[in-house]
Amino acid sequence: MFSVTVRDHIMVAHSFTGEVFGPAQKLHGATFVVDATFRRPELDDDNIVVDIGLALEELRAICGGLSYRNLDDESDFAGINTSTEFLAKVIADRLADKVASGGLGAGAAGLTGISVTLHESHVAWASYERAL
Amino acid sequence: MFSVTVRDHIMVAHSFTGEVFGPAQKLHGATFVVDATFRRPELDDDNIVVDIGLALEELRAICGGLSYRNLDDESDFAGINTSTEFLAKVIADRLADKVASGGLGAGAAGLTGISVTLHESHVAWASYERAL
Amino acid sequence: MFSVTVRDHIMVAHSFTGEVFGPAQKLHGATFVVDATFRRPELDDDNIVVDIGLALEELRAICGGLSYRNLDDESDFAGINTSTEFLAKVIADRLADKVASGGLGAGAAGLTGISVTLHESHVAWASYERAL
Amino acid sequence: MFSVTVRDHIMVAHSFTGEVFGPAQKLHGATFVVDATFRRPELDDDNIVVDIGLALEELRAICGGLSYRNLDDESDFAGINTSTEFLAKVIADRLADKVASGGLGAGAAGLTGISVTLHESHVAWASYERAL
Amino acid sequence: MFSVTVRDHIMVAHSFTGEVFGPAQKLHGATFVVDATFRRPELDDDNIVVDIGLALEELRAICGGLSYRNLDDESDFAGINTSTEFLAKVIADRLADKVASGGLGAGAAGLTGISVTLHESHVAWASYERAL
Amino acid sequence: MFSVTVRDHIMVAHSFTGEVFGPAQKLHGATFVVDATFRRPELDDDNIVVDIGLALEELRAICGGLSYRNLDDESDFAGINTSTEFLAKVIADRLADKVASGGLGAGAAGLTGISVTLHESHVAWASYERAL
Numbered sequence: 001m002f003s004v005t006v007r008d009h010i011m012v013a014h015s016f017t018g019e020v021f022g023p024a025q026k027l028h029g030a031t032f033v034v035d036a037t038f039r040r041p042e043l044d045d046d047n048i049v050v051d052i053g054l055a056l057e058e059l060r061a062i063c064g065g066l067s068y069r070n071l072d073d074e075s076d077f078a079g080i081n082t083s084t085e086f087l088a089k090v091i092a093d094r095l096a097d098k099v100a101s102g103g104l105g106a107g108a109a110g111l112t113g114i115s116v117t118l119h120e121s122h123v124a125w126a127s128y129e130r131a132l
Numbered sequence: 133m134f135s136v137t138v139r140d141h142i143m144v145a146h147s148f149t150g151e152v153f154g155p156a157q158k159l160h161g162a163t164f165v166v167d168a169t170f171r172r173p174e175l176d177d178d179n180i181v182v183d184i185g186l187a188l189e190e191l192r193a194i195c196g197g198l199s200y201r202n203l204d205d206e207s208d209f210a211g212i213n214t215s216t217e218f219l220a221k222v223i224a225d226r227l228a229d230k231v232a233s234g235g236l237g238a239g240a241a242g243l244t245g246i247s248v249t250l251h252e253s254h255v256a257w258a259s260y261e262r263a264l
Numbered sequence: 265m266f267s268v269t270v271r272d273h274i275m276v277a278h279s280f281t282g283e284v285f286g287p288a289q290k291l292h293g294a295t296f297v298v299d300a301t302f303r304r305p306e307l308d309d310d311n312i313v314v315d316i317g318l319a320l321e322e323l324r325a326i327c328g329g330l331s332y333r334n335l336d337d338e339s340d341f342a343g344i345n346t347s348t349e350f351l352a353k354v355i356a357d358r359l360a361d362k363v364a365s366g367g368l369g370a371g372a373a374g375l376t377g378i379s380v381t382l383h384e385s386h387v388a389w390a391s392y393e394r395a396l
Numbered sequence: 397m398f399s400v401t402v403r404d405h406i407m408v409a410h411s412f413t414g415e416v417f418g419p420a421q422k423l424h425g426a427t428f429v430v431d432a433t434f435r436r437p438e439l440d441d442d443n444i445v446v447d448i449g450l451a452l453e454e455l456r457a458i459c460g461g462l463s464y465r466n467l468d469d470e471s472d473f474a475g476i477n478t479s480t481e482f483l484a485k486v487i488a489d490r491l492a493d494k495v496a497s498g499g500l501g502a503g504a505a506g507l508t509g510i511s512v513t514l515h516e517s518h519v520a521w522a523s524y525e526r527a528l
Numbered sequence: 529m530f531s532v533t534v535r536d537h538i539m540v541a542h543s544f545t546g547e548v549f550g551p552a553q554k555l556h557g558a559t560f561v562v563d564a565t566f567r568r569p570e571l572d573d574d575n576i577v578v579d580i581g582l583a584l585e586e587l588r589a590i591c592g593g594l595s596y597r598n599l600d601d602e603s604d605f606a607g608i609n610t611s612t613e614f615l616a617k618v619i620a621d622r623l624a625d626k627v628a629s630g631g632l633g634a635g636a637a638g639l640t641g642i643s644v645t646l647h648e649s650h651v652a653w654a655s656y657e658r659a660l
Numbered sequence: 661m662f663s664v665t666v667r668d669h670i671m672v673a674h675s676f677t678g679e680v681f682g683p684a685q686k687l688h689g690a691t692f693v694v695d696a697t698f699r700r701p702e703l704d705d706d707n708i709v710v711d712i713g714l715a716l717e718e719l720r721a722i723c724g725g726l727s728y729r730n731l732d733d734e735s736d737f738a739g740i741n742t743s744t745e746f747l748a749k750v751i752a753d754r755l756a757d758k759v760a761s762g763g764l765g766a767g768a769a770g771l772t773g774i775s776v777t778l779h780e781s782h783v784a785w786a787s788y789e790r791a792l
Binding site for chain 2: 672673674683687688692727728729730780
């Protein structure tokens with residue numbers, strides 16, 4: 001199995017609902033360093049997993065649509081705890097949509113899986129992994 | 133599949149038995165930076181994998197029970213080579229016990245796997261992965 | 265010259281005033297990984313720069329007083345752009361106060377400088393350096 | 397499942413053929429930081445995954461056979477795009493050959509898998525994973 | 529003293545002249561992860577060291593003018609060993625020119641120093657520091 | 661001012677004397693990732709700060725003379741707290757001796773300073789800086 005990973009980041013405000021979150025129930029914020037991994041069992045005709053330029057570009061576009069805002073005010077996330085693990089899924093699903101709609105090029109049709117890791121600090125990170 | 137990882141560290145002395153260990157047969161030491169990963173297929177009702185505060189706290193307690201000592205003198209490890217990979221299993225198993233006994237909260241009942249990685253230097257690390 | 269550095273982090277929301285900040289004028293957030301460095305020309309009687317346990321403890325206390333909040337609502341920062349470089353100075357000055365009031369132990373009287381670096385992402389960080 | 401990873405690096409020139417590579421069609425170069433992971437379900441009689449000294453030595457030998465050259469001039473890679481993901485496979489396969497020929501010691505017979513990750517920058521890396 | 533650092537990277541081929549370079553006399557290549565630091569004693573009216581958006585943009589432009597090429601073929605570097613330390617100076621000087629010509633904004637007039645670090649691998653890096 | 665840094669590591673056991681050390685008064689251990697920086701105002705005739713191959717080799721030799729042992733048993737350190745900051749000085753001074761005796765090549769005569777940083781964990785490191 002082959003994979004390629006590209007990195008970008010988002011900077012957001014948000015708050016959580018539920019006693020389990022302790023002080024994070026208050027409005028606070030985070031930088032999430034975002035690693036997006038694309039997987040496939042065999043390389044394509046160019047000997048690659050995915051066009052890394054397009055992968056970086058599409059990840060940047062998705063991060064741009066999430067960054068520099070208060071996630072509590074986003075209609076997409078109304079009533080939802082935007083935990084690190086949940087946001088990993090949001091980004092993975094949006095990347096999967098890009099793959100399906102051809103945004104990562106024709107070669108990306110051979111991709112079989114995506115995973116996304118969000119680093120919230122030097123001591124904590126979360127991931128979501130899915131098939132394509 | 134979702135996961136959350138938290139990081140802590142231990143600082144220990146130990147020695148190894150067996151020619152394969154070369155100079156490490158002598159008493160020496162290591163800092164192990166410890167990454168503990170918790171896995172589950174679906175998020176819980178709070179939209180998380182595990183209470184990250186409790187995860188950090190329990191990992192800290194386990195690290196506290198191993199750190200600042202000579203592992204050669206610990207009865208738990210009598211006659212055992214406390215290799216990096218073996219210590220990864222020790223910590224993963226102790227975390228699994230914590231999950232089973234409720235130390236990571238009721239929500240942690242949905243966890244299905246744990247893996248632990250110990251970084252012994254900038255050029256070597258070891259992992260152990262198990263089901264719950 | 266000797267130095268010792270310890271690391272912690274804060275997670276905050278804030279917004280900026282001024283066209284130079286572009287999209288960061290909107291309420292957003294950041295994780296700042298905080299590195300605090302203590303300097304002195306000679307080691308103390310214990311052969312150290314500073315009690316590293318106390319240094320970690322006091323840095324944690326200062327980070328605790330800043331984290332998990334919206335800095336726009338803090339009276340200390342009313343009307344101030346809480347840029348990364350400014351926050352580095354805030355933390356350095358608070359550490360300097362701790363040194364002066366004995367919070368880092370008697371040995372810390374020999375410290376001659378402090379610097380603080382705040383990492384806001386994998387591609388940007390800021391520092392402030394001062395004498396004691 | 398247990399694993400051990402060791403790190404080394406190579407510094408190479410190369411160029412790519414195909415429009416998908418954009419500016420990388422020109423002769424350029426890369427440092428690849430190479431992480432080689434060895435896997436097995438149970439530890440050996442010495443309580444380890446693999447002789448880490450031999451693992452570092454064999455990885456160094458393989459890296460030495462690739463580094464400080466223009467891959468476009470290597471007969472092994474004639475007419476091949478030496479992408480990061482392809483080179484990960486090259487190194488993993490060469491390590492697998494070493495395991496098979498006894499270069500990693502008798503204990504290495506219990507290894508069941510190898511994966512190799514090549515970091516080409518702080519924002520991109522690629523991996524290849526195979527069974528033994 | 530305050531500073532802000534931004535990161536980008538270049539991927540180049542080159543060779544060196546001189547026995548001191550050993551195997552690096554052959555055409556090879558490197559990824560240089562580039563950290564550019566801007567310094568000043570006091571913050572500007574916006575409470576910052578430099579417009580970080582412009583800093584990233586100008587660093588990207590300078591990296592773009594160096595990356596994806598064989599430095600041996602660049603007229604700027606004819607007959608010059610493009611060592612890591614030398615390239616750090618090239619980038620620092622080009623950034624200094626940008627500051628002087630207003631490319632980093634009017635506020636950048638208060639900058640007093642620049643340093644650039646190029647990481648060539650996980651075990652080696654080089655820096656150049658200059659006044660403005 | 662130019663600098664070049666190379667990295668290696670040591671793995672040692674030791675204990676400390678003095679209440680300030682808390683639990684670290686017991687025999688324990690550490691991995692110290694060692695960064696050695698060489699400084700000079702102008703590059704040499706080869707356009708470099710120092711022969712990086714020799715720098716890595718000499719640092720490796722010095723690390724080899726410290727690693728895989730219990731520092732409490734070393735006559736060089738009898739009655740001395742081998743703190744991270746102290747060990748940074750030990751390594752810097754040994755490197756300075758190598759420079760003086762020609763071990764880093766004739767070009768190294770132009771070096772004006774050395775600093776050494778020892779990383780003891782992901783949250784603590786110490787440095788020593790000296791002139792040549």
